[in-house]
Amino acid sequence: MRGVAYSPPEATEIPLCPVCGVSSTGLEVGTRGRFDMSVRNIACDHCALVYQSPRPTREAMAAYYASGYREQYGDVGYPLAGGGYARPGDPHFDTAMDAWHRVQGENARALAETKAGDLVLEIGCRHGRTLSLMREALGVDAYGVEPGVEEAEKAREAGIACFVGTIEDYDPAELRFDQIQSFHVLEHLHDPLAALLRMRGWLKPGGRLVIEVPNVYQPYGLLEENFFQNAHLTNFSESTLRVLLLRAGYSVLRTLDRGSLFAVATPDAHVSNVPVPFSPKLLPDANESAIWVADRLKTYEILERLRVLLLATGPTMELLNELAGTLKRPGFVPHTVSTVTQMADYFIGHEAPRAAMFVAVAASLGPYPADVCASFQGLALQLQSTAA
Numbered sequence: 037m038r039g040v041a042y043s044p045p046e047a048t049e050i051p052l053c054p055v056c057g058v059s060s061t062g063l064e065v066g067t068r069g070r071f072d073m074s075v076r077n078i079a080c081d082h083c084a085l086v087y088q089s090p091r092p093t094r095e096a097m098a099a100y101y102a103s104g105y106r107e108q109y110g111d112v113g114y115p116l117a118g119g120g121y122a123r124p125g126d127p128h129f130d131t132a133m134d135a136w137h138r139v140q141g142e143n144a145r146a147l148a149e150t151k152a153g154d155l156v157l158e159i160g161c162r163h164g165r166t167l168s169l170m171r172e173a174l175g176v177d178a179y180g181v182e183p184g185v186e187e188a189e190k191a192r193e194a195g196i197a198c199f200v201g202t203i204e205d206y207d208p209a210e211l212r213f214d215q216i217q218s219f220h221v222l223e224h225l226h227d228p229l230a231a232l233l234r235m236r237g238w239l240k241p242g243g244r245l246v247i248e249v250p251n252v253y254q255p256y257g258l259l260e261e262n263f264f265q266n267a268h269l270t271n272f273s274e275s276t277l278r279v280l281l282l283r284a285g286y287s288v289l290r291t292l293d294r295g296s297l298f299a300v301a302t303p304d305a306h307v308s309n310v311p312v313p314f315s316p317k318l319l320p321d322a323n324e325s326a327i328w329v330a331d332r333l334k335t336y337e338i339l340e341r342l343r344v345l346l347l348a349t350g351p352t353m354e355l356l357n358e359l360a361g362t363l364k365r366p367g368f369v370p371h372t373v374s375t376v377t378q379m380a381d382y383f384i385g386h387e388a389p390r391a392a393m394f395v396a397v398a399a400s401l402g403p404y405p406a407d408v409c410a411s412f413q414g415l416a417l418q419l420q421s422t423a424a
């Protein structure tokens with residue numbers, strides 16, 4: 037990135053919590069983000085949303101998206117079937133891109149039960165590939181909103197009725213949609229509640245909203261070196277996304293956790309244009325407090341670092357003891373399960389069954405649901421009999 041003239045926007049604005057709107061204070065859960073940028077995230081005292089505070093202003097982010105953002109984060113690559121990524125100009129780029137957008141469209145169809153003839157609007161549709169593929173496969177009428185001028189032009193060339201601008205500028209006049217979809221956009225918005233309220237007004241009665249966002253309970257990579265990013269103003273969980281949708285006047289039909297988080301919602305019949313006031317009663321699980329989240333993010337971070345170290349250096353007694361200590365802390369269940377399983381497999385593959393057993397036993401004693409502890413116990417017993 038040396039020699040590239042970009043300047044990340046400064047974080048100068050202390051917002052009220054974007055989900056509950058109650059408070060501007062919380063528990064600090066991170067101070068850095070990708071590319072070693074200063075990105076401070078807190079967990080809200082009232083709804084446990086993890087969000088940036090302070091954060092760059094709307095104007096500063098708009099200028100950044102128009103200039104340095106793409107340069108800094110790099111061209112969007114698409115995963116290849118055989119592993120690795122295809123970047124623009126690579127021979128298999130188009131195939132990889134289509135495969136990825138076909139899955140995205142198929143996810144949306146399956147979640148929202150999209151039908152032929154439906155009017156589908158995508159917020160942040162980029163070059164319109166997901167919409168084009170949905171139109172080919174299903175025969176939907178495709179509309180888009182995209183602030184990137186070049187991307188929007190590509191969408192128009194593909195026959196999408198694409199508005200160039202932001203969701204705040206868009207006005208569909210009398211048009212109402214059967215489905216509005218938005219993938220990995222909500223976490224970039226300064227006021228996601230206002231955006232969802234606007235979208236609700238554009239849906240037909242019984243219309244469906246499909247949202248996909250990263251899940252802060254299933255981060256990827258190290259939090260401060262990868263997952264937290266300056267452009268992600270909010271880091272949703274299933275709980276906080278649900279509260280936001282309820283406040284914007286939707287009924288949540290279902291949520292789905294596939295690493296990233298999906299929600300399908302429909303406008304409430306009693307439509308009003310003001311947000312539903314926040315109340316702790318809206319929270320699906322009162323246990324998920326700021327401390328609850330902060331504790332688990334901390335465990336996640338330690339486990340990720342230990343996993344990398346253990347796989348690199350092998351099971352030293354010091355590292356194994358640190359791991360056993362960490363597994364006594366509360367963590368995100370899917371992450372702990374996958375980490376412990378991966379470590380155990382690795383040590384078995386490297387003829388260190390005692391280290392594998394040690395990890396499984398330590399995990400079985402952790403503060404996890406009974407069925408999870410039992411499965412770790414089962415793994416330990418199995419390893420014991422193999423080692424014997």
Ligand SMILES: [Zn+2]
Pocket residue numbers: 053054055056057058059080081082083084085
């Ligand atoms: Zn909050």
